[in-house]
Amino acid sequence: MDYAALSRQHVLHALRRPSSLIFQRAQGSRMWDIDGKMYLDTMSGSAGPGMVGHAHPAVGEAVARQMAQLPSVNLLHDSTTLIEFCAKMASLAPKGMSKTFLCTGGGEAIEAAIKFAMRVTGRVEVLSLSGAYHGQSLATMGLGGMPALRKWMPGAVRWPNFRQIPSADTYRPLLGETPDSCAAAIHALEADLDSASSCQVAALVMEIVQGPNGHSVFEADYYAGVQRVCRERQVLLIVDEVQTGLCRCGTTWACDIFDVRPDILVIGKALGGGFPIGAFLTRPELIPEGLESEPWHMLTFMNQPLAAAAALAVLDIMEKEQLSERAKALGAQFTQKFKTLARRYDVIGDVRGPGLFIGVDFVEDRSTKAPATAACRKAWEFALDKGLITQFGGFGTNVYKFKPPLTTTKEDFERMLEISEEMVAFIQDEVDREKNASPLEVPAGVGE
Structure with a gap:
């Protein structure tokens, strides 16, 4: 069955993107698309089953x-x-x-x-x-x-x-x-x-x-x-x-x-x-x-x-399952990780939020706090390719909203952190590339 074609023909969408996926099953923090690829879900707290994970x-x-x-x-x-x-x-x-x-x-x-x-x-x-x-x-x-x-x-x-x-x-x-x-x-x-x-x-x-x-x-x-x-x-x-x-x-x-x-x-x-x-x-x-x-x-x-x-x-x-305690522990681990990363990557402007309800504010410049909007748009696709479902929000769509299920296993959580760090490096490279671009490399339409 061609689900993609049927979706285009019969499903009325909202907020659809060209790279949006079609999922078939899920368990805990893991989701599988129709091709069998597994993804880790970092956003179920805002758009899914939330704290207890998928299909409890x-x-x-x-x-x-x-x-x-x-x-x-x-x-x-x-x-x-x-x-x-x-x-x-x-x-x-x-x-x-x-x-x-x-x-x-x-x-x-x-x-x-x-x-x-x-x-x-x-x-x-x-x-x-x-x-x-x-x-x-x-x-x-x-x-x-x-x-x-x-x-x-x-x-x-x-x-x-x-x-x-x-x-x-x-x-x-x-x-x-x-x-x-x-x-x-x-x-x-x-x-x-x-x-x-x-x-x-x-x-x-x-x-x-x-x-x-x-x-x-x-x-x-x-x-x-x-x-x-x-x-x-x-x-x-x-x-x-x-x-x-x-x-x-x-x-x-x-x-x-x-x-x-x-x-x-x-x-x-x-x-x-x-x-x-x-x-x-x-x-x-x-x-x-x-x-x-x-x-x-x-x-x-x-x-x-x-x-x-x-x-x-x-x-x-x-x-x-003592989910309040899990939220504190996992949230502290993520926050400490990203505050350490902030010493190496100046695109991290702020890390905030209690428990496992965390936002990482990506900026082009820490002094102006200009949102790294363009880089974050690309980062969403980058993470998806790596098998991580993410969400960016805020006025500039530049805040990485990290809120996976509170039942996330140690193995899955550590993998989320690994891909998230790779994503930070990607955003830093994108912002640096945009800053260093010569006039000939500026995308058409910018400044017009």
Whole structure:
């Protein structure tokens, strides 16, 4: 069967590239294409089964049992599996967050959380941060703060009640590299909330670590300041941990690292072990009287037992295999490796991120921090040829986003490091070659 031809004829793609592959099977951190070539997956934390790896038998068995017993329930009713899952989440959640809403994806969970916040507060405006990513639906794209993605909104749609405020990026501060850049970002939030429309702001949505923006991590003072300002003005804090939650950052929740206490916590991706899933958690005292009998948010597959069964299996694996500790250990190994490489390769501008949620910022020049965009585009192809599935993100598509399954074996992890080092050398060579190119070697169109 000619899968490539059938794909071109019948599959409607998004973000397709000429070198995109067709996979047939996977196990753990390994994936095999239709020609039998094996690849190591360093990005499953953002676009796949996440922490437990591909095809974990415990997840498959749990879903199969549930499918044979009770695959779905009308949304008017509960299932025993759903109740067990929600009770388990309450035992793992930040203090006081004992109510869970289950749906089919992270972006969907963000939308549900926003609707919930609007219903709770009676307000209709929502703030998010520059560099944010919260999904690709019409509503969540309106919350996004990455220009490269916002431009794809159909008809340049902009929701007037959704707006961005400057974040406190520590590597490329939007408000200038000054000792007071963090304070300036907090002041920008205060100024927005103190404007004429401040009484209409229901919530601020934020990621603890901005994954698609290149794993941007803020200062502890920024998280503290955001919480203070939101509490003072009775604005709900929605924390998006779709990418960072459930051990990825070396703790159950990334918000624990910076002592952030959300009003609403959104999760997804890793929670399903490959099964489509999303959820948000909140405190029962926030729930208005009568809300749970209203059609405030309805989905065919909300609170379904199949998703709950997959999630229960993942949470069990998380605890039995001590994935928080694995994230810390593997993340420390990778970070130390790349900080050592930074002494030899000046294209490494920054290495950041907690646990095994790491971004390596490649630059053309450390002083200007100009993104090594062209070299990184070629590096993606280079790594793929070597058998490594990678992802580059950030404003300049120049940040190597390293987040393999937390169950990655020692052998596979060391091979990931080996190919990653080869990729660094390749990027350095590309950047040096571009710098040293004579006028006759400059590609056509550059400078025109």
